[in-house]
Amino acid sequence: MALGARKGGDHSPFFRNDLTGLADWTKLVDRTIVGRRGIGVILLGPERGRRRAEEFSMSGRALPRIRFGKTGWKVTRLGIGTIPLIKQPERATDATLNRALDRGITLVDVAEQYENMQHRVGKFISHRRGEFVLTTKTYSRTSREARKSLESALKALKTDHIDGYMMHSVSCPAEWEGVRAKGGCLETFRKAQGEGLIGQIGVSIHRDLRVMREAIESGLFGFMMLAYSPLDQENVAAEILPLARRHDIGVMLMKAMAGGQLVPEPTDMSAEEADRLKRLSIRFCLSNPNVHSVVVGMKSPEEVDFNVAAACATLPIDEQRTAEMRRLIGRISKDFRYGQMCLRCYYCQPCPEGVPIPEVFRAGDALSGYPDDLKPLADEMYAKLGFRSEMCVECGECVAKCPAGIEIPRKLRDVAEAFAARRVR
Secondary structure (H helix, E strand, C coil): CCHHHCCCCCCCCCCCCCCCCHHHHHCCCEEEECCCCCCEEEEECCCCCCCCEEEEECCCCEEEEEECHHHCCEEECEEEECHHHCCCCHHHHHHHHHHHHHCCCCEEECCCCCCCHHHHHHHHHHHHHHHCEEEEEECCCEHHHHHHHHHHHHHHHCCCCEEEEEECCCCCHHHHHHHHCCCEHHHHHHHHHHCCCEEEEEEECCCCHHHHHHHHHHCCCCEEEEECCCCCCCCCCCCHHHHHHHCCCEEEEECCCCCCCCCCCCCCCCHHHHHHHHHHHHHHHHCCCCCCEEEEECCCHHHHHHHHHHHHCCCCCCHHHHHHHHHHHHCCCCCCHHHCCCCCCCCCCCCCCCCCHHHHHHHHHHHHHCCHHHHHHHHHHHHHHCCCHHHCCCCCHHHHHCCCCCCHHHHHHHHHHHHHHHHHC
């Protein structure tokens, strides 16, 4: 029997509205022992101008597990994503997947579109099928296509059932309507669930908050996969994640490092600081009380050890460490997705003139970076703010507080002009 099918007691987590409730959380979660040898980790602290070492050993430490919403699964709060393994040799894939299971990870995510990865997961860890919850995804949108994809997945994965089968990236209203229409893939998903081939039906969605909201409220899904990182580029933290929690939807996160955008260039910071940023980013995502598990892509046993260490750390993400994380992100030289410059840290708030600076920038990013069919979302976001460019008196208070060094008054004007030009058209 697969791990996801096991029954157990009530493990509903104790949630906090801030990011510091991890001590209370760990009292109420299941635990899987990570290993006898443990891992030694050096964490570089945030004191100005000097490095402070905080060593901890993971010997005997547990990888936290949690009830995954209404699915009833008990999964580790860290899952392994398989995209980085696509280009790795088979030997490295074998070693990485098995190291993940050895270290206690009980959530493995793959997809039909990840080239050969369903086949590799089947080849290298199907003999350990009872140790993990398996989720995979398909872009198939019709019932017939979905059945063919499911049968192919079962064969490649060498299993008689998939714990969680997802509709991959249903990210616009047309696709959302299509998957539920007569002859849409939902028909196959439901039939396969009745046949015991699928345990839970899930969905992954990008950008479109309307589709996310409707999917959560539809009652069709036991779990969903969303993109979330310290940058919150798809704006899911404020409304979508809490809504999913209220509906008891299992939430697994992807892109905790913003799809690699939070991996700095060597010229941005030292290797030790880059490692520190990755640890803090993982801890930040895990500390969100509306998140069950964070799926992190891993391409080597060493990366598995690193990420397990980060997930097992008991150090809380307090204001000091969050500020350190923001400062490190502010030193990254590359452009972020959708043209984002703002780090969503809210250090510029409150503005003396009442300008909701991060939300204005978020709307501007959506306007410049989203595809044309989603730009009305940007219009809606901006209209709700009631912002006018003359509200900014260029006092400079926000500029002094911004860890990214954004020329905020100029950027506010740019956003206002972009939306004004759109109205004229």
